[in-house]
Amino acid sequence: MTSNDATVAKRLKIGFVLARSFTLSAFALFVDTLRLASDELDKSGRVRADWQVLGNTRHLIASSCGVQVAPTSGLVEPTQFNYIVVVGGLLNSENPIDDETVSFLKKAAARKVPLIGLCTGTFILADAGLMGAHNVCVSWLHHRTFRERFPDLKVRSDRLFNLDRSRGSCAGGSSAADMAAHIVRLHISKEAERNALEVLQIDKARSQLHVQPxxxxxxxxxxxxxxxxxxxxxxxxxxxxxxxxxxxxxxxxxxxxxxxxxxxxxxxxxxxxxxxxxxxxxxxxxxxxxxxxxxxxxxxxxxxxxxxxxxxxxxxxxxxxxxxxxxx
The missing domain is CATH 1.10.10.60 (Homeodomain-like)
Structure with a gap:
């Protein structure tokens, strides 16, 4: 195996599940942090990281602002990913993901693939019964609703994000870049994280202990x-x-x-x-x-x-x- 082949084999791989009416800014900041960490400067090559938007159809998925995103992959074997990130959006959207996608997430959990709820994606994971015995972080805006819907789960809204064993949760908004930077630092390098943040014009990534603004x-x-x-x-x-x-x-x-x-x-x-x-x-x-x-x-x-x-x-x-x- 050449050194280039070894780099590709060790790439950080993330699959995204986009809910109906998902939050575009949270998804864009997360995936762009990966893109910029994957290569030098702004070359955008998938050298050290790779990502796919997963779906059981190739139908466009509309975000809450109306911009649509097309899946780039089917619901493939989940173990090929280091993380699967569920990007939520408007809470009044009925059936934010279909039953087949819910089954896919349960399959990923059974195979020990870490799952992350981004923005209100945590609600989707909790609805599927996949957040039990894990600490949950949500935006202060959604704290009361989460507590009412899932009274048995531990939830806090004074932190930006949380990685709790095989689960993660993130308040959304600009903190999506902070969580992505944390994952880049864990799986790629501090240098890759720094390159991504500098191109994004972010002085420094906030940690998961940082308090929500x-x-x-x-x-x-x-x-x-x-x-x-x-x-x-x-x-x-x-x-x-x-x-x-x-x-x-x-x-x-x-x-x-x-x-x-x-x-x-x-x-x-x-x-x-x-x-x-x-x-x-x-x-x-x-x-x-x-x-x-x-x-x-x-x-x-x-x-x-x-x-x-x-x-x-x-x-x-x-x-x-x-x-x-x-x-x-």
Whole structure:
């Protein structure tokens, strides 16, 4: 075998499954990172990596923005790929992939081929029963929906992506390039990763520990621990967590978390958390017909009376008056 043959044999190989109404930007950033890592500069040769868009037909697949992509391969033997990446898109798309493709993914899982959910592709893998016992990362935008649909799965939305043994998940958007760069570094080289990022005009790939760019309650901070805590608070206005649990989830003691919040947000974590719960209550008051006691319990208050007192003190009007004004 020549050195060139050996390089081809060791190529990083990735198969893509595109859902109906898939997110074009996430797919494009992932595959372009592979393309640029595969060769020198912008030559685009498939020297160190190869990729295929898999499908059981050659029909065009429409993305959520309307641009269509044609499959380049059938549902071939999955073990020829290092990873199979499922690119999701609009959650209101019925049957995002067909039954034959679902069976293909189950076959790949049975043969120990790592599966990655990109954007809402994680929903597709979870629907197929392929994310059990694995940690899941989704966008903050989809966290509540994922938790409602898959209450038995562990999910977080304060990270960009996660590679958990034989499963991966990625929040989507620009983090698709970060996850692809991580895989390139693992399977090809740091030099290949650097070439891809430089051509893409990306200064540095973010790691899977990087916090999703989100500023709940418009609190500005460049501290990733505080930003992660804010996102976790926002996603736990119903099934509330204690401040010690919150601190532990971001790698701090309760005392350290309280000092961090007082320094950066000028408020205690308990007060900030209460603001999140009250904002959720305002949404429920104006967008649902749930009773006051139902809303109070849902956002972590023990009684409707206690909820009403805190709400009135914060917003200058009772929950009932706010609801009545919205109806007029």
């Amino acid at each position: 989100r500023k709940p309650l418009a609190i500005e901070s460049n501290d990733p621990r505080l930003n992660a805590a804010l996102i976790i608070m926002e996603q736990h206005t119903e099934n509330t967590i204690s401040i010690p649990e919150l601190a532990s989830s971001v790698g701090l003691s309760r005392r350290q978390l309280e000092r961090l919040f007082m320094e950066k947000a000028k408020m205690s974590p308990a007060l900030v958390y209460r603001k999140f719960r009250l904002e959720r209550a305002k949404h429920l008051l104006t967008q649902t017909d749930a009773s006051l006691i139902e809303i109070a319990l849902e956002v972590g208050f023990e009684s409707a009376g206690h909820f009403s007192r805190i709400f009135s003190r914060t917003y200058g009007q009772t929950p009932s008056k706010l609801r009545a004004r919205q109806l007029n």
